[in-house]
Amino acid sequence: MTTILAIQPEARQIGYAVFEGAALIDWGTKTLGVAGIPERVNRVALPLFRSLVDYHEPGVVVLPRPTKAGGTIRNQFLVEIRYELSNHGPSLASFSRNQIQGCFKAFLRSERPTKDRIMRLLVAWFPELRGALPRPRKPWESQDYWVPMFDAVTMAVTWLHYND
Amino acid sequence: MRNRIRKNYLRTWRKKLGLNQRQLAFILGLKSSARISAMELGHAFPTARECIAFRAFFRQSFEELWPRLGLEVEARTFTNIRRLIVRLGRQNVQSVRKRVQINIIRKNLVSILADFRKKQEELR
Numbered sequence: 666m667t668t669i670l671a672i673q674p675e676a677r678q679i680g681y682a683v684f685e686g687a688a689l690i691d692w693g694t695k696t697l698g699v700a701g702i703p704e705r706v707n708r709v710a711l712p713l714f715r716s717l718v719d720y721h722e723p724g725v726v727v728l729p730r731p732t733k734a735g736g737t738i739r740n741q742f743l744v745e746i747r748y749e750l751s752n753h754g755p756s757l758a759s760f761s762r763n764q765i766q767g768c769f770k771a772f773l774r775s776e777r778p779t780k781d782r783i784m785r786l787l788v789a790w791f792p793e794l795r796g797a798l799p800r801p802r803k804p805w806e807s808q809d810y811w812v813p814m815f816d817a818v819t820m821a822v823t824w825l826h827y828n829d
Numbered sequence: 830m831r832n833r834i835r836k837n838y839l840r841t842w843r844k845k846l847g848l849n850q851r852q853l854a855f856i857l858g859l860k861s862s863a864r865i866s867a868m869e870l871g872h873a874f875p876t877a878r879e880c881i882a883f884r885a886f887f888r889q890s891f892e893e894l895w896p897r898l899g900l901e902v903e904a905r906t907f908t909n910i911r912r913l914i915v916r917l918g919r920q921n922v923q924s925v926r927k928r929v930q931i932n933i934i935r936k937n938l939v940s941i942l943a944d945f946r947k948k949q950e951e952l953r
Contacts, residue, residue: 690838690841691840691841691844692844693844720836720870793844793845793847796847
């Protein structure tokens with residue numbers, strides 16, 4: 666059974682999900698704080714990543730595709746992770762937003778695969794995530810604390826969909 | 830690709846119920862969450878009382894929560910059984926009664942080992 670570690674780094678939080686086969690075994694979000702980008706990456710994001718790799722010993726690490734803007738926290742983190750895993754360790758996989766939406770279109774049929782609908786579908790599949798489900802976001806509201814974790818679960822499910 | 834058995838599933842089951850470490854420690858009657866943290870990280874192993882509490886609370890057996898430890902202990906036990914069989918075979922016993930007793934023990938141990946091998950082959 667392959668262990669899959671999916672990580673979604675955002676500007677303020679980092680979300681993660683760990684699957685063993687099709688079973689969700691660990692999930693969570695960690696705040697990155699308000700320091701500069703290098704500190705957020707080196708002091709919080711990378712130690713969290715290393716501890717997750719040590720603890721779960723994943724076979725695959727699933728990451729989002731880098732954004733076009735160069736200096737974002739996501740891109741910095743992805744560069745660091747790719748460097749760290751370049752010589753040995755788990756294999757890497759990454760998915761674009763279109764690939765993820767393409768995967769969930771099959772599950773949602775007539776509905777558009779928006780983040781909110783995907784999160785509701787994930788809660789139906791994994792009831793343990795119900796407590797973290799945010800209410801639908803208004804255009805003037807900022808992203809909920811738990812959304813990066815749901816994004817990580819989404820990426821892991823996408824990997825399972827394309828590989829199993 | 831590496832495929833290993835994880836240290837334990839205590840964290841998974843705790844999170845499934847939405848509990849934090851302090852709440853689980855309270856349920857087990859512990860003063861702080863340090864022991865729960867140590868068990869989750871694989872630095873400490875549960876006592877017999879804690880195993881019973883986990884089985885009652887999570888409805889998961891010890892082998893399901895600590896699969897790696899269960900396998901390790903099982904493997905070590907059967908290595909020791911094999912060693913004991915060899916040691917008993919080497920013993921030079923004069924008394925007929927004791928020799929008969931040793932043969933009975935060896936037979937019992939060999940049948941336990943055979944059962945274990947059969948179980949392992951079924952798992953494969």
